[in-house]
Amino acid sequence: MEAGCVPNPFTPTFGQIPPFMAGRSEVIGEVVRAFDRGMGDPNLVSLLVGARGAGKTALLTYLAEEALSRGWVTASVSAVPGMLEDIEERALVAAGEFVETPDRMRLRGISVGQLLGIEWDTREAPAGNWRTRMGVILDMLAEHDVGLVIVVDEVRVDLEEMVQLASVYQHFVREGRKVALLMAGLPSKVSALLRDDSVSFLRRSSYHYLGRVDDYAVLDALRKTVEAGGRSIGSAALDEAVRAIEGFPYMMQLVGYRMWDVSPDDREISVEDVLRGIGYAEHDIERKILETTFRELSRGDLRFLAAMLEDEGGESSTVDIGRRLGKKGNYVSQYKRRLMAQGVLEDHGHGMVSIGIPRFRDYLRRRLL
Ligand SMILES: Nc1ncnc2c1ncn2[C@@H]1O[C@H](COP(=O)(O)OP(=O)(O)O)[C@@H](O)[C@H]1O
Ligand SMILES: [Mg+2]
Structure with a gap:
């Protein structure tokens, strides 16, 4: 068998969802249950907090996909200037999939151009402020009993739009609208955000710290990734890999990716492959994580x-x-x-x-x- 033709299944790229998530089943369970239960569930406003490489962005994306299959649409953005407009645009595109035929729209006195994301570029300036325009989109979704999950990655307190989002979101909740807010950020950025009085409502959100993943969960996800990729790995080799990974998701992808590539034509990944892979992965993590972290201290x-x-x-x-x-x-x-x-x-x-x-x-x- 020519294993070398088999693509490497590991995902050592920031933001990429791995084929098998190691750990995190508790937070996934809680947030997904909130999507099922709907309004009132405290996990509908959730904060994912962890170091660089802990898996925040991948988990946000994963949860957003889970939401889609549970009667929600999502608007995913990063906390950068223009974020609110981006949320509106994403929501409009997502809502567009639920819009009925133009005839029925006209009966309800709403212009299609106002609602269909695809026509966003050509339509006239929408009426009202951000809260009003989002309200129109939410009304339309509500007719189909569809909720909106707003997903904000890399939160920071020094963005005025974070404050606006938090304040408008509270109005949506008070109006009984079906909305959820998932956010992620580095611990220092999130604590700065939570200290800020203008977004004090976020202090009531569910705080999920993404720390070290248990070794057994890393081992399980490693083996599944290797096997789903069409190769095998023995338990001695797995143990070496798990020890080097230290429960850190990004390191799992780096070690996995590197050990896979040492002898890609062999069917089984050996202990030697793993040891050499770890050496390369150590170099990778130094450049991608350690140097940046050191500079910030x-x-x-x-x-x-x-x-x-x-x-x-x-x-x-x-x-x-x-x-x-x-x-x-x-x-x-x-x-x-x-x-x-x-x-x-x-x-x-x-x-x-x-x-x-x-x-x-x-x-x-x-x-x-
Ligand atoms: N639960 C997980 N199990 C295994 N690998 C993961 C997991 N979560 C994320 N990863 C991988 O870790 C790396 C970093 O993930 P990312 O979500 O970008 O981290 P963060 O946003 O916290 O910096 C990516 O290569 C991703 O594929
Ligand atoms: Mg990230």
């Missing part, structure tokens, strides 16, 4: 992390960190919070913390010691 952040490096086991006690830095408990907890908000630090309870991004420890060692 302050001197105080870096001093805190450097104080953790001498703990061989990976976990450090905040008491030890404070002692090594010669600082008091409130200084230590302030930096702990900061680093957790950046997705760099994981809290294990009882004052124990660890670095939550794979290979970041080694990287810091090289840069700081």
Whole structure:
């Protein structure tokens, strides 16, 4: 068999939905149930929060697809200037699929051009402000009992349109409209957003932290991806891969992709393939994640992390960190919070913390010691 002709099934690209999602079944279950239950379910306003590469965008896309098969249409945008207009346009295109024949539209006194997304470019300027225009689209969807999921990726507080969206969304809810709001962002961006009083309503949204995926779930998704791709992998090779991945979704795709490509003509992926693949993946993650993350850290952040490096086991006690830095408990907890908000630090309870991004420890060692 010429396995080399078989395309690589892994997806080491930001934003791409993997063929098999590792973990995340809890948040998927909760949000999908909210789509089924409809208005009143707290998960209809959900925030997905996690480090770069934790799988936020892929999960947003996945959930948006689930919504489609459950009586909702979706408008997916990124939080950039022009976001509101983009939401309207996406909603219009999606709603267009539910619009009836032009005759019936005319009977109801609505012009087709006003509603059909395809004619957006040529129609006249729509009447009313954003809230009014969205209301027209929602009315039309409501006639078919279809709801609208607004999906906003990479949320940030310094965008005036986030504030407008939050405020108009609250009106929609009060008017009893069938709407949902899914948002995703880096921990530091989301905490800044939640601190802002002008969008205080978002503090009531369901907060889903996308942390480390369990090893058994990584193993399962790895094996399924390999087998669905038409090859096989033994348990020793799988164990090596899982250990290197450390529960980090992006690392799973990098390791998977690289190990697949080492001997693409062999039917089985060997332990040697995996070990070589891990070497390449380490290089990839350094360039795609570690360097960027490092650049975003302050001197105080870096001093805190450097104080953790001498703990061989990976976990450090905040008491030890404070002692090594010669600082008091409130200084230590302030930096702990900061680093957790950046997705760099994981809290294990009882004052124990660890670095939550794979290979970041080694990287810091090289840069700081
Ligand atoms: N649950 C998952 N299991 C396996 N791979 C995943 C999962 N979620 C995302 N990925 C992969 O991880 C990488 C990063 O995903 P992405 O959604 O872009 O992360 P983020 O938006 O958090 O930076 C992509 O290559 C994607 O295919
Ligand atoms: Mg993303």
